[in-house]
Amino acid sequence: MNKVFTMLTLFKLLQANAAPMAGATHRTELAAREALSGQRKGLSALLPFVGPAVIASVAYMDPGNFATNIQAGSTCGYELLWVVVLASVAAMLFQAMSAKLGIVTGSNLAELCREQFPKPVVLGMWCASEVAAMATDIAEFLGGALGFSLLFHVSILFGLVVTGVVTSAILLLDKGGFRPIEIVIALLVAAIGLSYVCELAIAPPDWHAALAGSVLPRLHGTTAVTLAVGIIGATIMPHTLYLHSGLTQNRTPARNDGERRQLLAFSNREVLVALGIAGFVNLAMVMMFASVFSKSEPGIADISVAYHALVPLLGVGAATVFLISLMASGISSSVVGTMAGQVVMQGFVNLRIPVWARRVVTIIPAFVIGLHFDVVGAMVMSQVVLSFILPLPLIALVVLSSRRAVMGNYATGKVTVCAAALTTVVIVLLNAILIHQALA
16 A cells, blocks of 8 residues: 555646756757757757657557457467558558658647548547547547556555546646656556566567468357457557647657658658557567466456466566556556547647546546456447447548648648558558457
């Protein structure tokens, strides 16, 4: 319990010092201008632009991915690692397109939808996107609460309260500009990544089998097909496509075409690194559970069951590291879900509400679900809701990115458009299969 209150005290201090941390944002802005003018080179030039893709990458390491990866590893061993690789490549493509949209136009995806599409379409997209943002936020909030509950052996109610306090404190850091919240999210992402470095050290996988599974497409049986559909179908999150463009649109405005090209280059590098780390985390997760459960406890899909099974197999240390990664995932993705909701509302209907009000809108249903329903089941159902809504931002992103009226000379080329369109069709079809299986 003391650890819980120590953590709460830490985040209260972060909240109290949000305004003084504005200096970090100012220093980042100055460093970005120095990089664009050629005064910084190499890694020193890239660092001021690191942030938007790191925040977006959280969606690819959220608690919803935990259950899918646990089941994939425990059921199929290393067989589905190639699916994770392909999903990561698709994520890089779409997040890079979203970031480019914001940099080139100075507007986010939701704002451009409002400007370019008929009003009935815009209203429909707004309603659907709000549902998606809230469904995502609720699921991630529950994931963080579940992690607290299991790690500290407290009730799910207490876990919900702690998660609510911590996420609210992080969200208030935006008073200090964009940098403080980027730093905190980056630290949480680092915690997730380091957790799985530790897990792979504790439970070393069969590296030969892992390498083969990463590059050789194989699907043996209907269960493998179902899990492959689940991995790919739930990979791209609607809210991150809106959010990423919102994070880049005014972060470092380009003053000329030369700076715009530099910003795009920096953005693409960040996407490769941040989404590459997210891909590693998912690969590590599948490998770990393939190594630990594929023979001893096959078919595990429940996060709580996986935690309790880890204790006798690998010890309390490994199980604790697993829960730390779950908490970091739940907290960070809940924060990102709320941020995305703000971008969606402001972009589609030009309305912004206080962050605490949006936080309350999410917390109330999360408390109801957490106290009266199956938490893991609710997280799975949130993925079904997202599957219904996913085609809208994907199609809008492909259409708007290819319009010269929107992007000018930076309109996406035919090859990239075809690749994105084909990937969109595949993801939509896989989501349709996923929905059918979930509701059957």
